Amino acid sequence: MQILTDLFSDYTTRTVLLGSMGIGAVSGALGCFSYLRRQSLIGDVVSHSSLLGIMVIFLVSYWLTGEGSKSLFVLIPGALASGVASLVLTRWIVDRTPVREDSGLGTMLAIFFGGGILLLRYVQRSSTVIPGRRGLKDFLFGMSASMTRDDLIMIAIIGGLSLLALLAYWRQLKVFTFDPLFSHCLGFNTRFLSLLLIVLMVNGIVVGIQCVGVILMIALLVTPAAAARQWTSSLGSMVLLSAVFGGMAGAAGSITSSLVSKLPAGPVIVLAGCVIFLFSILFAPRRGILTVKLLQLRAAEESDLDEGLAS
């Protein structure tokens, strides 16, 4: 108990804890839609691609002001732009050439992430020291430990706006997610809805990059959603549960990494998510693998008993 009160009284730890929980909850909630539309891996492409945008903005700010900016208020628009650009380009290629979606996405990932890494290494190794370049590589694996008040505000703004948009278009998004054709027939603007979902997903991703880095971001989108899906069959409770699971993973990860000195928070958050997923897929009521086994066993026993009574 003493440890926990110490944790909460420390300003840095509290910021990191709140930030990680917020990030986990926001990306958990937004990840549900791409999970249900079977587009989980698109999140991986977007998060990798955003590295290019971050690096370009960093370099532009260096050329303009003489110092590379690492403020999220500057970098996030860049991440958003390159994330959306990679998806739009993929769409364009898939529509116009025989290339199929998975290969197109893989290609875009390689180009955007490769470009990002190229610029990152250039910034790190260039002979003229670029101010602010230290710590840039943390975008790869996350740097929740260095979260500040500004970052919290940014997370709250983006997360809040995304959730508001989610609530505003809830019914349309629900229909569109499960049956795009039907939602078209109802007269909904499907192009807009699909773009909205993409932007929401990218929002969830750029918020989370701060915490777990571009490489592991996919886990914050998919794992809580997949875990939540095992517990419920209604979209509303799935989004809520997924947010709760994401928040739990974020909290568990940041607490563990602040207690154990060598552990980086990002990967621990991902592993916490995996544990939640494993527990859900095994023990969730009605859908859990072991629960189903147990129910079958009990049913078999009961029918044995019935036969015994009848004879």
Place this chain on the structure above:
Amino acid sequence: MSLILWTIAIAVVTAIACSLCGALLVVRREAFVSEGLSHAVLPGIVVSFVIFRDRSSFELIVAAAASGLLMVWLVHLICRSGRVDQDAALGIVFSGLFSVGVVLSNIRLRDVHFHASCIIDGNLALAGLRSFKVGDLYLGPTAFVSMSVILVCLVAFLCVFFNSLKLTAFDESLAELVGLRPRILRLIWLSLVSVTTVAAFETAGTVLVVALMVMPPL
């Protein structure tokens, strides 16, 4: 042969091996398996490095291929349960394994020059420097020899099983009907792919491996 020529030779052999692997993945719409593998091999690399302390050992390639196969097996297991579809399962499993690798490397390898980011961009320029010798006979740089061996294995496997692989790729149930073992074939094939992925890290790095696998077959 001069260093530059050897370096070019390494690059060419790596590229050929990767694109051979990629052709089948692209046909089966599994381009993301290469992306997944390129992350999932990390725990194997770290574990073998902790034990053997050697960055280019044979054990390292085997261990990495094993953790790649672990990913394939876990994804298969999750999909078979029918509760999560393949894309999502792949995303969950490879990010989980990659995290295991990063955590392990942070706990066990703080003191040595080894970091997860060193497999993100390989180093082609250095690959030509380490030479491979049998007795006194100079056979070329290690990277060239290992990539060539892998390339020969790949070509041999493709030549022998080309028809079965073709059938499996386009119609799995028919392949099963005519008595082939699609699952075992796939397992062998994917282990070859993960061996190639690991071997190519040294020269190309993870990003370029994905590019080399997916782009040429397009």
